[in-house]
Amino acid sequence: MFTTMKEGRAEDWAHIAREHGKHQASTAPRQIMDNLRRLEDIEVGFGVSQLHHSLQAGTQARRDGASDEEVVAALCHDIGKLFSIPNHGPIAAEMLKPYVSEDIYHAIYWHQDFQGRYYYEHLGKDAGARDRFRDEPWFALAEKLVDDWDAPAFDPDFEVDPLESFEPEITRVFSRPKRMV
């Protein structure tokens, strides 16, 4: 194995590519599960933790017959809050980008502006922020993500499916990238 990339041979890179693939398949789903679990520690002023919020959104998506990618989007849309609040949507969207459709990527990326309908006016911002996306092909999906699964998911009495129950969907979605970015 080389000590500097300029000395890399074809067989080195074949080996590295194989090992990256194995790592991806075995590690990515577990990392997502572990990080979702860490949302338990984030309250940020709501009546439920960010873990409960995420599980409620994911559970509702599941009950609505959503696809694996949509369930994972509902579960993970706020995972970026572990790292940064102001750009948590883009962070989550980029984490999911190789594994989900372009539409889901955009819906997660912009979900905060779609939520704006419910609270931007209280913060001196434009409650109609979502309207500039009305002609986008992913607009209806973003409305479903936010209006049906995200915005209503702050009910401590909602019986959520446990995090472990989402492992099959998370494993299916995160084991294999569908595209490079």
Ligand SMILES: [Fe+2]
């Ligand atoms: Fe959310």
